[in-house]
Amino acid sequence: MIQIDFNKGDGLIPVVIQDASTNQVLMLGYMNRESWEETLKTGKVTFWSRSRKKLWLKGETSGHVQVVKEIYLDCDGDTLLLKVEQMGGAACHTGFQSCFHHRHEEGEWKVSGKRIFDPKEVYGK
Numbered sequence: 001m002i003q004i005d006f007n008k009g010d011g012l013i014p015v016v017i018q019d020a021s022t023n024q025v026l027m028l029g030y031m032n033r034e035s036w037e038e039t040l041k042t043g044k045v046t047f048w049s050r051s052r053k054k055l056w057l058k059g060e061t062s063g064h065v066q067v068v069k070e071i072y073l074d075c076d077g078d079t080l081l082l083k084v085e086q087m088g089g090a091a092c093h094t095g096f097q098s099c100f101h102h103r104h105e106e107g108e109w110k111v112s113g114k115r116i117f118d119p120k121e122v123y124g125k
Contacts, residue, residue, distance in 0.1 A: 005077040006033050012048060013078050017058075017091065020069040020083035026091035027099040029058070031080065043068050045082060062122045064088035090116035093123070 006013060012030045019026055029047040031039070035055050038046040042057075045066040049056040059065030070083035092099040095115040103112040 008078045015080045018083050095119050
């Protein structure tokens with residue numbers, strides 16, 4: 001029987017988030033069984049926040065929620081790929097469309113893409 005193996009990672013599995021329409025990788029997060037079940041129940045991506053040690057509905061502060069469109073499990077049963085509709089156009093808390101906006105070129109890191117929103121305005125920080 002195919003099922004998610006939450007035991008390998010001490011209860012957490014990595015989750016790759018990909019834009020369903022463009023296939024751009026937006027971010028990587030982690031889920032435990034509870035956040036997985038919440039994601040299935042609501043249709044919105046809910047992670048386990050490793051820093052805050054609690055469930056985290058992606059976009060709960062910014063409004064930039066991720067609506068699940070497709071779900072894939074890898075061959076080892078310990079990594080998920082979720083294709084989502086990214087509301088608000090940006091997945092990254094720094095205001096970029098993707099969290100992967102630092103590109104290594106010619107021996108240094110450069111910012112690629114453009115900022116969609118100002119985090120200070122959205123989060124008040």
